[in-house]
Amino acid sequence: MAVEIRLSAAEVARVRLAVSPLAETVLGVRAALGIGGHEVHRPWVRNAELALAGESELPLLRTLLEGCLPSFLFPVPQERLPTFDAELTGLRATDPAYVEAQCAAALGPRAGELPGPTLLLERVAGALTRCYARLVAPHWGRMRAVLEADLGQRAVALVDGGVEGLFTQLHRDVVWREGELVVHGRRRPGAVWTVEAGGHGLVLMPSVFGWPDVIVDYSPRTAASIRYPASGVGLLWEQPRATSAGLTAVLGRTRAALLAELGEPLSTPDLAARLGVTASAVSQHLGALRDAGLVTTRRTGRTAVHLRTRTGAALTAKPSD
Known part of the structure; x- marks a missing residue:
């Protein structure tokens, strides 16, 4: 089914970007139940299945998530x-008539x-909290x-190419x-569903557990919304590379991990996604490593790319290297 989202000029001006931890929880539960998700999440799902085993509301969640959401x-x-x-407070405040419909x-x-x-709202809110x-x-x-890095990438696309470049x-x-805005589905070809933004604009949200699909809210109460696959998800569940215990003790875990990753040129958002820390934290640690002569940084256009120096590489080398 294709979904057409109609946007007036005023609504195009209200296009914005956001992240939703509540939506990631809902979609993550769905993946853990084996209903949705992708093989890329398999390392996470293996542990999530065990963590969900004692959840009393699993039958209710399965009923809600196994079909149309x-x-x-x-x-x-x-x-x-x-x-x-904050999002859960909003969920609890949903009009019961809307929930029923x-x-x-x-x-x-x-x-x-x-x-x-x-x-239903109370039970679902409690289950999602757990x-x-x-x-x-x-x-x-x-x-x-990962999600913040994607927001940064989309913001650059908006600056460089306007709304059309972003979409x-x-x-x-x-x-x-x-x-x-037309979102082409892969089921029921030929069918078309029209969504009106109702003057509230459109919110674009990168998603980890929605990857690799696009999810559209067919019946928005306020702004229309699209959840799209975030960039960098393929690296999310990779285990951090082993680093020397001695080096970690001297530099700290994050700086040692940065050195281990920088055997190849990487940007600040790339490093943030791989290490699971914020871009600002990565920048602070890189500054210290640069001052020590362990990392070098080059700027290409608007992107800063980092690489460890020969001294940094020598520190991370194994005895057999």
């Missing part, structure tokens, strides 16, 4: 980088098996680094036509 589970973030708790639209007759909307703590929070630093780079299934 009810829109009430994906409130649009009000900020660029909201906290999970969304469950009916997504689940059909099976919606009758669910508790009433007020109790799932976030068990499944997402331990990895949120790395996930957030063009999102995903091969996303096509911009003057005043209309």
Whole structure:
């Protein structure tokens, strides 16, 4: 099914970018249940399956997530980088009538098996709180680094190419036509669903657990939204390379890890994504390593690329190298 999102000139001016830890939790639970997700997440899923084993609300979550996803589970973030708790407060405040209508639209007759909307919201909010703590929070630093790096990449695309340049780079299934954004689905070819932004604009959100698909809210209450695959997800679950225990003791874990990664030229966002720390933290550590003569930095256009020096390489070399 193709989805057409109609945007007026005023709504195009309200296009913004955001990250949603609540949505990542919902989609992560779905992947852990074996309903969605991609093989790239297999290392994470293996541990997530064990962490979910004792969750009392698994039958309820499975019912909600195994088919079309009810829109009430994906409130649009009000900020660029909201906290999970802030988003959960918004979820709890959802109009029960909207919850009921969304469950009916997504689940059909099976919606009758669910508790009433007020109790449903409370049970889902409690379950997602526990799932976030068990499944997402331990990895949120790395996930957030990947998502923030993607936001930076999209912001540059917007500056360089305007809204059209931003849309063009999102995903091969996303096509911009003057005043209309079309997301091509791979099921039910020929069918078209129209979404009106209702004067609220459009929010674009990179996603880890939605990767590699594009997810569109068919029934937005406020702004229309698209969740697209974040760049760099393929590196997210890689284990950090081993570093010398002695070097780590002297430099600290993050600086030793930076040196280990910089056997190849990498940008600050790349390093942040690999190490699961913020770009600002990477910049501070790189500054110290540069001052010590262990790292060199070259700027290509707007991108700074870093590489360890011969001294830095000598420090990270194994005795057999």
